[in-house]
Amino acid sequence: MQLFDTHFHYSGEASPAEYRNRILADALGAGVFPETLELNAVGGDFLESLRARSFAHAVPDCIFSVGIHPGSVERFSGNISDFETFRDDPLLAAVGELGLDYFYAAETAPRQREVFAGFLQLALEWNKPAIVHLRDQGDDAAFKDGMALLQDFTASGGRFEVHCFTGDWKWGEKILELGGYIGITGMVTFKRAENIRDIARRLPAERLLLETDSPYLAPVPYRGRENHPGFLGLVAAQVAAVRGMTIGEVCSLACNNGRRFFGVEERQAQILKKEDFYV
Ligand SMILES: [Zn+2]
Numbered sequence: 423m424q425l426f427d428t429h430f431h432y433s434g435e436a437s438p439a440e441y442r443n444r445i446l447a448d449a450l451g452a453g454v455f456p457e458t459l460e461l462n463a464v465g466g467d468f469l470e471s472l473r474a475r476s477f478a479h480a481v482p483d484c485i486f487s488v489g490i491h492p493g494s495v496e497r498f499s500g501n502i503s504d505f506e507t508f509r510d511d512p513l514l515a516a517v518g519e520l521g522l523d524y525f526y527a528a529e530t531a532p533r534q535r536e537v538f539a540g541f542l543q544l545a546l547e548w549n550k551p552a553i554v555h556l557r558d559q560g561d562d563a564a565f566k567d568g569m570a571l572l573q574d575f576t577a578s579g580g581r582f583e584v585h586c587f588t589g590d591w592k593w594g595e596k597i598l599e600l601g602g603y604i605g606i607t608g609m610v611t612f613k614r615a616e617n618i619r620d621i622a623r624r625l626p627a628e629r630l631l632l633e634t635d636s637p638y639l640a641p642v643p644y645r646g647r648e649n650h651p652g653f654l655g656l657v658a659a660q661v662a663a664v665r666g667m668t669i670g671e672v673c674s675l676a677c678n679n680g681r682r683f684f685g686v687e688e689r690q691a692q693i694l695k696k697e698d699f700y701v
Pocket residue numbers: 429431464519635
């Protein structure tokens with residue numbers, strides 16, 4: 423099976439090689455044989471972005487992304503220019519994670535919008551897609567504010583995904599209209615998450631991405647435990663069940679979508695060119 427976890431966070435507790443071995447072992451334990459394993463290590467603050475970069479350079483088939491998670495805006499210096507250090511890295515795939523979280527951090531909403539807008543601008547300058555986190559308190563405010571910013575972003579040529587989508591189909595449709603992709607996490611296996619299974623069912627095949635958002639949101643039957651990309655097969659299994667597909671079909675579909683969204687092939691070609699140069 424082709425596994426591509428398009429969104430996980432690396433804590434740095436285990437070495438990159440150990441962590442990757444654990445992913446492979448646990449994937450096998452969960453009954454999924456990973457023929458290929460691709461990863462996107464995501465940074466939600468500056469330090470985590472540095473860690474994501476080192477991880478990506480230490481293991482095969484890994485890209486990384488850099489940004490400020492809405493829950494981290496309070497601790498952010500405000501110097502987006504600090505992130506210039508990542509700009510020319512051949513493994514840099516996207517700007518993110520970014521966005522608005524009015525569920526856990528409503529008190530910093532104005533600051534979140536400012537930082538989000540600043541990083542969307544950066545994504546345009548760097549010509550990278552954006553990984554967006556949107557979560558509201560059930561009043562749609564984060565979606566309304568977020569979609570307004572994303573509308574301007576896409577009008578200027580920006581591309582984005584809403585990762586770990588937790589809204590309903592009404593917002594799902596708006597994301598799709600703007601050309602956005604949607605990331606499905608282990609929440610799709612949670613008993614009460616009927617809205618997420620609904621999204622997973624209705625989503626056009628070419629916009630579906632799979633992710634674990636590790637170390638959070640471990641899928642059933644590991645819910646509450648530390649998550650990691652080895653459990654991606656369980657997310658794929660639930661998506662396969664609601665879409666009437668096999669796990670293998672869902673995995674290769676999502677893998678191809680991820681490769682297209684993050685420009686994996688173009689990046690590989692660039693890296694090969696650079697290697698030719700040095701030979
Ligand atoms: Zn995340």
